[in-house]
Amino acid sequence: MNFWNKWDTKISQIEAALITILLTLMILTAFSQIVLRNFFASGIDWGDALVRYLVVWVAFIGAAIATREGKHITIDLLSRWLTGRGSIAVQALACFFSAVICGLLTLAAIKFIWFEAQMGGTAFFKLPVWVPELIMPVTFGLMTLRFVMGMIECGIRIAEGGKRIG
Template sequence: MPTRNLPPALARLVKLVTWTENALLIGMLALMVLLAAAQILLRNFFDISIFGADQMLRLLVLWVAFLGAIAASREGKHIHVDIIARWLPGRIKSAVVALTDLFTLVVCLLLAWQSLRFMHSARESGEMAFATLPVWVAELILPLGFTLIALRYGLRFMHHVRQALGREVAE
């Protein structure tokens, strides 16, 4: 979504969040590859393994998947059905897309709320993911991811509403 129509402070915040998302995604993906490769080499050649590596890899897969979904929503490339909207004229298409953005926003907010409840129950249980990392800390990506996706779709919704009203030119 273009940031040119946002207030300058919000545009800077969006750019900072985008940079942070990309850095986390690249870092975690690199860590995942290195950890998996090290685990394979150590097991095959030295008959040893890194303690907690398998659990860490499972968590990294979850985090990378959510960070990838956040990045996809940022670029408007997240899964969506546009079988009808693709053939509609400009402003009508923008109105239909705004409705689907609103629906996605509401669903993501509901999922963020439920994942917060899930995380809270994990915190109360005191369960550990591995070593000294509590499960609830490992699950932080759930409400964070759904909230970031919801915020992105909120921005997209406002953008498409402005297009539908003729206040912005449709791309």
């Protein structure tokens, strides 16, 4: 677990930096487009496409951050009624199902990227359309890994009698 915690900390720092940079770039590009259109009757040709892809990147990175922080949508009615090991077992089960779903979404995203690469479309600046879409399998894969690690942590907590681990 210690190895995973070190890597997750590094990934968390990258996520924080990326989401800050991308959100700033998204706001500046959208603002520039508005100013250019309203005051100069022009705009940046690739600006709208860039903003659309930035929205997707920010959303997916935000989902990965929410997963890391345990702030994703949960249905925890049962775990609130249970205590100790029972509550932790329900959390482990939720992590298991979440990992399965995210794993399936990772596979679907990989297939989607492969299909997009076969189609040969471009996004902007002659950049293949599949390149900015790589965020999907990467973040779904990261979320899968985080749910698996959450499940393992729950198993360790159950084995230790329901205590929190450091």
